[in-house]
Amino acid sequence: MDLLDLTYALIGVGALLAGLLPRLLANRPLSLPIVFLALGMVVFVLVPDLPAPDPLRYPDLTERITEIGLIVALMGAGLKLDRPTGWRSWSSTWRLLAIAMPVTIAATAFLGWWWVGLAPAAAMLLGSALAPTDPVLASDVQVGQPGGAADEEDEVRFALTSEAGLNDGLAFPFVYAAIAMATLGADPRGWLAGWVLEDVLFKLAVGVLGGVLVGRLLGALFFRTRMEVLRLATQAEGFVALAATFLAYGLTEVAGGYGFLAVFVCARSIRASEKSHSYHEVLHDFVEQIERLITVLLLVLFGGAVVRGLLWPLGWPMVALGLAVVLLVRPVTARLSLWGAPGTAREKVAIAAFGIRGIGSFYYLAYATAEADFVGAEQVWATAGFVVVVSVVAHGVAATPIMSWLDRTRDGPATSRLRPGRREPR
Numbered sequence: 001m002d003l004l005d006l007t008y009a010l011i012g013v014g015a016l017l018a019g020l021l022p023r024l025l026a027n028r029p030l031s032l033p034i035v036f037l038a039l040g041m042v043v044f045v046l047v048p049d050l051p052a053p054d055p056l057r058y059p060d061l062t063e064r065i066t067e068i069g070l071i072v073a074l075m076g077a078g079l080k081l082d083r084p085t086g087w088r089s090w091s092s093t094w095r096l097l098a099i100a101m102p103v104t105i106a107a108t109a110f111l112g113w114w115w116v117g118l119a120p121a122a123a124m125l126l127g128s129a130l131a132p133t134d135p136v137l138a139s140d141v142q143v144g145q146p147g148g149a150a151d152e153e154d155e156v157r158f159a160l161t162s163e164a165g166l167n168d169g170l171a172f173p174f175v176y177a178a179i180a181m182a183t184l185g186a187d188p189r190g191w192l193a194g195w196v197l198e199d200v201l202f203k204l205a206v207g208v209l210g211g212v213l214v215g216r217l218l219g220a221l222f223f224r225t226r227m228e229v230l231r232l233a234t235q236a237e238g239f240v241a242l243a244a245t246f247l248a249y250g251l252t253e254v255a256g257g258y259g260f261l262a263v264f265v266c267a268r269s270i271r272a273s274e275k276s277h278s279y280h281e282v283l284h285d286f287v288e289q290i291e292r293l294i295t296v297l298l299l300v301l302f303g304g305a306v307v308r309g310l311l312w313p314l315g316w317p318m319v320a321l322g323l324a325v326v327l328l329v330r331p332v333t334a335r336l337s338l339w340g341a342p343g344t345a346r347e348k349v350a351i352a353a354f355g356i357r358g359i360g361s362f363y364y365l366a367y368a369t370a371e372a373d374f375v376g377a378e379q380v381w382a383t384a385g386f387v388v389v390v391s392v393v394a395h396g397v398a399a400t401p402i403m404s405w406l407d408r409t410r411d412g413p414a415t416s417r418l419r420p421g422r423r424e425p426r
Contacts, residue, residue, distance in 0.1 A: 063363060
């Protein structure tokens with residue numbers, strides 16, 4: 001059997017399923033990530049000659065693939081949101097970022113150190129990698145395409161989309177703290193001042209500024225330039241979204257800032273340039289298609305990693321920790337952070353429960369383990385992989401029925417409508 005020819009066939013099957021499954025799975029308690037995770041497991045079991053997609057063996061490749069998937073997803077998340085940015089209108093988002101995420105990191109790191117017995121640096125890395133809500137795998141609980149009906153951007157979908165768009169960049173300082181602990185020691189007196197000044201203040205500021213500048217420049221080019229030939233919105237070219245994505249990310253990283261943060265901020269700046277223009281839908285639809293293809297690839301490889309030994313180092317303490325992160329730590333910390341925020345009690349419970357973990361966790365682990373040697377890296381990868389499997393399955397099964405129930409209770413029993421962002425099948 002020629003493995004290259006088989007790979008081409010598998011790519012074709014994956015791309016075809018990526019186009020068909022969203023319609024087939026609509027309004028069913030099953031998600032696209034579950035299907036492709038299972039597909040990856042089956043393929044790598046049935047074809048033992050396929051090389052094992054081991055992230056510990058190929059950290060650089062893992063980092064690059066997950067990096068691309070994340071930045072594309074972040075651009076899509078930023079383009080989706082119709083709500084203007086503000087302290088009051090984004091109250092739920094700020095609470096999740098400023099309270100729930102740091103507390104989640106601290107609680108997970110403590111459990112990793114106290115319960116599992118990880119070294120302090122490895123425990124910190126695990127907490128940082130598992131804290132962010134994933135923008136790649138959370139499409140079932142996110143806002144739909146831009147320009148939808150005003151009631152489609154309800155508090156649950158808005159909070160989860162905006163949180164996923166921002167928390168990847170905001171988790172990076174904690175990953176750098178773990179790297180500093182691994183290289184300079186757990187005593188913060190040797191690295192705390194430099195970490196605060198550079199990894200927190202400077203990199204966050206450059207990330208925000210880079211995203212704003214690139215977004216405003218591109219927004220002017222898209223919508224307001226006087227030269228018709230340069231006004232890209234009139235040409236309706238969707239691939240320009242990739243130009244915006246890689247420009248914001250690359251230029252900000254070159255300047256020393258957080259590119260993930262810049263990509264999301266850039267997308268928000270583009271939306272603010274001409275909020276109601278139909279070109280936003282063109283950009284978003286193109287990004288969504290690319291994101292779906294990359295997600296298929298990542299999930300199939302992840303499924304292969306699971307059956308080829310990623311979870312073998314798991315012990316019962318790590319299983320208990322993983323379940324606690326998904327079922328206890330995130331729900332409790334997020335729910336407490338939303339005290340006094342907009343929305344009903346049941347909406348706040350849904351926001352807290354659907355903190356989906358996914359591809360972002362793998363990026364942070366690949367990045368950090370390439371930068372420093374972590375004692376217990378295999379256990380950290382195994383725990384994170386287990387958490388993502390649990391999150392993909394549990395959240396994937398629960399998302400559609402729970403979101404549909406919230407829609408019915410919000411709109412009243414007489415009203416029935418499709419989930420926002422999911423078009424009616426033709």
